[in-house]
Amino acid sequence: MGTELYQMTIHELRDLLQQKTVSAREITESVFQRIGAVEERVHAYISLTQDLAMEQARAADKRIAGGNASALTGIPLGIKDILCTAGINTTCGSKILERFVPPYDATVIEKIKTAGAVFTGKTGMDEFAMGSSNETSCFGAVCNPWDLDHVPGGSSGGSAAAVAADECIAALGTDTGGSIRQPASYCGVVGLKPTYGRVSRYGLIAYASSLDQVGPITKDVEDAAILLNAISGHDAKDSTSINRPVPDYCKALTRDISGLRLGVPKEYFVEGLDPEVEKAVRDAIAELEKQGARIVDISLPHTDYAVAVYYLIAPAEAGSNLARYDGVKYGYRTDGAADLKDMYVRSRSEGFGTEVKRRIMIGTYALSAGYYDAYYKKASQVRTLIRRDFTDAFKECDLIVTPVAPAPAFKLGEKINDPLSMYLLDIFTIPVNLAGLPGISLPCGYSSSGLPIGLQIVGNVFAEETMLRCAHAYEQHTRWHVQKPDLS
Amino acid sequence: MNITRKDVEHVASLARLQFSPDELDLYTQQLNSILNHFQKLQNVDTTDVPSSTHAVDVNNAFREDTAGPSLTTEESLKNAPEAEQTCFKVPKIIEVG
Structure with a gap:
């Protein structure tokens, strides 16, 4: 090389x-x-x-x-x-x-x-x-x-x-x-x-x-x-x-x-896709076709919901996973906390950055009483539909x-x-x-x-x-x- | 759907976080914009659709309950912000009244 x-x-x-x-x-x-x-x-x-x-x-x-x-x-x-x-x-x-x-x-x-x-x-x-x-x-x-x-x-x-x-x-x-x-x-x-x-x-x-x-x-x-x-x-x-x-x-x-058989999902070639990116990817698909692959048009209908699903599920899991950072067994601990709860709150607030706190907040909100069904549960159900999109697509194509x-x-x-x-x-x-x-x-x-x-x-x-x-x-x-x- | 500053404060307390007044304003505004965008999920018909908690269906993975190599007490305490003898040390929990 x-x-x-x-x-x-x-x-x-x-x-x-x-x-x-x-x-x-x-x-x-x-x-x-x-x-x-x-x-x-x-x-x-x-x-x-x-x-x-x-x-x-x-x-x-x-x-x-x-x-x-x-x-x-x-x-x-x-x-x-x-x-x-x-x-x-x-x-x-x-x-x-x-x-x-x-x-x-x-x-x-x-x-x-x-x-x-x-x-x-x-x-x-x-x-x-x-x-x-x-x-x-x-x-x-x-x-x-x-x-x-x-x-x-x-x-x-x-x-x-x-x-x-x-x-x-x-x-x-x-x-x-x-x-x-x-x-x-x-x-x-x-x-x-x-x-x-x-x-x-x-x-x-x-x-x-x-x-x-x-x-x-x-x-x-x-x-x-x-x-x-x-x-x-x-x-x-x-x-x-x-x-x-x-x-x-x-x-x-x-x-x-x-x-x-190569599936090309129409939902991935939509408005907002940079024209230079689209051209490069389409040229790549043409190259693969030239090498003997068969191009199949497919649909992954729930694609548009994936970001919402992910940014509810991932933060919800993160909120739980990151509960371990409490300043007790490892990691940053604040100085001079008044009591145990104050130590948790201040260690976490001083130790985590803005984006991590934002995701913990989204996740905690999505799992909290009164919002669980509308957010976390709904996202988990739509996740099933996204998985089914792929299961269906792979009946028609290999990749x-x-x-x-x-x-x-x-x-x-x-x-x-x-x-x-x-x-x-x-x-x-x-x-x-x-x-x-x-x-x-x-x-x-x-x-x-x-x-x-x-x-x-x-x-x-x-x-x-x-x-x-x-x-x-x-x-x-x-x-x-x-x-x-x-x-x- | 509108998330108030008070909601943000409540969720922060659940997550053991605290914010400055400026941060509260920022997170209130951002959480509203993000979660409003996610409202689009309500347009999807999920009647009788089961939840996916995992990408690949896995059942409980059991193993024999046998003793194996593990960390020593010293290794376990090495990263502790504060430790005493064989324990993690934390600020006082119980009020003496």
């Missing part, structure tokens, strides 16, 4: 490591050299773990010499600061967890550690993953490497920006309403949200438990398959994790999509192709004071979470001002292989993914 080690993909570096052409130490040094050169402008990380990374690289080199390396051995990865890392500060982008040092690893962290990966650091994110722009982080916003005045997307904006700026080889993100796919789209990289239950949520700091999933953000589709292989699988520590064999996702990348976001990245500060306008941007990613489906975002073009545009491919439950096959076939015939932002 690139000539410098830090520019390369997991699979390219894996091959070089296996041939013993380079060492994990050299790769890690190269990545940290890159971080040194651009991080000041991109601000992708909340914290860096260079000493640990060098130690992990040394261990990886030993393991490679011993001939028992995995595809991730010696590969520098960025980790969203929402995933618990034993002994490493995990802030979730919040003041309330500013000094939290988890005593255990999230299951996905344990898995990539076992695989021999190298950790570059913890990447920036919207506070508690609540945001679509990375501006709600209490540690400052991440900038989009393609245009530093623009947002990288959110909430996994730090992971996406770090991958796009070559400040890591790949990264882990999490996706509750689009938080992997939308920043991947804004930053011109690949982001994959797995089927709900495919990847363990143990050690992922909870936002909305019925929606959250961990997934890869990478430079190409093959890397997404490699990383998904490493993190998937049943975990007894997550009761919503599903016990189902994990295939080798790399074997799905056959390049053959002839006869594949669904759509834009990821209605427009390319917007400017920092442009929407932060109008929460509803920000929520409405999540329209194309949210339904996928509500239905628990897998979705991938991959680059399919650039706007006239040079900002990346993403294509979303959505699969049926546990159809990650078909989804990856289609995404990979598209990528093989296009060059969008090899373009790099100019940060010189």
Whole structure:
């Protein structure tokens, strides 16, 4: 892909490591050299773990010499600061967890550690993953490497920006309403949200438990398959994790999509969709058709209600999940509270940021006496209708192709004071979470001002292989993914 | 449907949050605008439609109740804002009268 080690993909570096052409130490040094050169402008990380990374690289080199390396051995990865890392500060982008040092690893962290990966650091994110722009982080916003005045997307904006700026080889993100796919789209990289239950949520700091999933953000589709292989699988520590064999996702990348039926939902190509985004996505669909896929017009009639459903259900779950931040067992505690209740109230009010409080308020309101039926219950019922839309659609097609976001990245500060306008941007990613489906975002073009545009491919439950096959076939015939932002 | 400043104060107390007068005004205005937009859900006929509490239907996941590795007391207390011996320490709860 690139000539410098830090520019390369997991699979390219894996091959070089296996041939013993380079060492994990050299790769890690190269990545940290890159971080040194651009991080000041991109601000992708909340914290860096260079000493640990060098130690992990040394261990990886030993393991490679011993001939028992995995595809991730010696590969520098960025980790969203929402995933618990034993002994490493995990802030979730919040003041309330500013000094939290988890005593255990999230299951996905344990898995990539076992695989021999190298950790570059913890990447920036919207506070508690609540945001679509990375501006709600209490540690400052991440900038989009393609245009530093623009947002990288959110909430996994730090992971996406770090991958796009070559400040890591790949990264882990999490996706509750689009938080992997939308920043991947804004930053011109690949982001994959797995089927709900495919990847363990143990050690992922909870936002909305019925929606959250961990997934890869990478430079190409093959890397997404490699990383998904490493993190998937049943975990007894997550009761919503599903016990189902994990295939080798790399074997799905056959390049053959002839006869594949691709559904194009008319509700995703409506007024408000940026014309440049529409053209790029329609061109991508035409490319897939050229490769032998069959295009099927479909309808997902309840799409228009998805934002309302999501922004009632997710805040309701968040309101409950975030009740744990009470200043007792961990996290921020106010000074000099009068009594226990005062301590709760002041710790929470001082520790949480504006957007988190707003969502706790929406959620608490939606669950409160007298409003439960009209809001939470109604939203849960409409969620069923949205799921049924997809069940019906998948009788007519194998995959669904759509834009990821209605427009390319917007400017920092442009929407932060109008929460509803920000929520409405999540329209194309949210339904996928509500239905628990897998979705991938991959680059399919650039706007006239040079900002990346993403294509979303959505699969049926546990159809990650078909989804990856289609995404990979598209990528093989296009060059969008090899373009790099100019940060010189 | 109109959410008053008083409603916002009530919900804040349920959520163990408190706001300055300016914040109360802001949240009152924003909650109204957001929840009014969500009123569109009332147009959907959901008669006999069951609720979805999860994306994928999962039943209770049971396991054997056996002892396994867990955190030590010291590890458990490490992040506590205040601890004493083997306990988390909190401000006084009971009024001495």
